[in-house]
Amino acid sequence: MATNSDKILAVFDFDDTLIDCDSDAWIVKLCPGGHDVPDWIWEKHRERRYMEFFEHLLQFLHDNGVTPMDILDFMASVPYTEGMEAALKFIGKNSDKFDCMIVSGANVMFIEATLKAHNVEHAVNKIYSNHGRVDDEGRMHVWAYHKHQCTICTVDICKGALLSEYVKEQAQKGVTYTKVVYVGDGVNDLCPSKGLGPFDVVMPRKGYKLIEKIEELTPENKLKADVIPWEQGSEVLAILEGLL
Numbered sequence: 001m002a003t004n005s006d007k008i009l010a011v012f013d014f015d016d017t018l019i020d021c022d023s024d025a026w027i028v029k030l031c032p033g034g035h036d037v038p039d040w041i042w043e044k045h046r047e048r049r050y051m052e053f054f055e056h057l058l059q060f061l062h063d064n065g066v067t068p069m070d071i072l073d074f075m076a077s078v079p080y081t082e083g084m085e086a087a088l089k090f091i092g093k094n095s096d097k098f099d100c101m102i103v104s105g106a107n108v109m110f111i112e113a114t115l116k117a118h119n120v121e122h123a124v125n126k127i128y129s130n131h132g133r134v135d136d137e138g139r140m141h142v143w144a145y146h147k148h149q150c151t152i153c154t155v156d157i158c159k160g161a162l163l164s165e166y167v168k169e170q171a172q173k174g175v176t177y178t179k180v181v182y183v184g185d186g187v188n189d190l191c192p193s194k195g196l197g198p199f200d201v202v203m204p205r206k207g208y209k210l211i212e213k214i215e216e217l218t219p220e221n222k223l224k225a226d227v228i229p230w231e232q233g234s235e236v237l238a239i240l241e242g243l244l
């Protein structure tokens with residue numbers, strides 16, 4: 001039987017989901033002279049070692065006179081995917097029914113900068129992402145959230161482990177979720193999607209990797225959750241509205 005503490009958990013990926021681009025590609029635009037990041041730094045990106053890539057990129061920006069303030073201001077100007085700001089505002093307005101979590105392979109500083117810029121930080125209960133800080137010399141650093149064994153996720157963060165950790169933590173506080181709605185686009189969003197049950201919903205973005213990965217699953221590995229593809233955030237909002 002549903003109790004007052006039963007809620008719906010809306011989970012969002014960040015890159016190419018909440019924001020309509022990849023934060024790596026966005027920040028690279030700050031490089032003096034355009035896209036002239038040295039190839040050895042890009043090599044880390046190709047290897048999906050994103051935190052190593054970023055740490056070197058941040059040093060490169062620092063050496064070229066780009067400050068953490070420049071980076072965060074520029075990050076704050078990143079475009080949200082159409083309808084996503086409205087979806088977060090809807091969740092914020094209905095916080096008695098919804099909790100909201102962001103789980104992302106970007107980093108907490110970037111995510112918080114955009115949430116503040118869109119005035120939606122109050123709508124998000126929990127951000128799981130890589131760590132970031134600015135040191136005494138005014139250089140920004142990022143580092144991996146944790147070590148893990150997952151082979152689907154990137155080396156820095158296992159999204160599935162963190163989603164289950166949050167659900168468990170909340171249960172200990174007496175909050176249980178009748179449904180999880182997971183919105184994402186990338187390969188690493190498959191990991192948390194696999195852990196969801198028949199009452200949950202996975203929303204993969206059309207034209208991106210997650211939907212391909214879901215379609216490639218063999219019948220015995222099919223997701224238990226409902227799969228509802230989306231193109232724009234307004235479709236995500238419509239699904240959330242329909243759950244009230």
Ligand SMILES: [Mg+2]
Pocket residue numbers: 013014015016017184185186
């Ligand atoms: Mg993504």
Ligand SMILES: [Zn+2]
Pocket residue numbers: 150151152153157158159160161191192
């Ligand atoms: Zn994982």
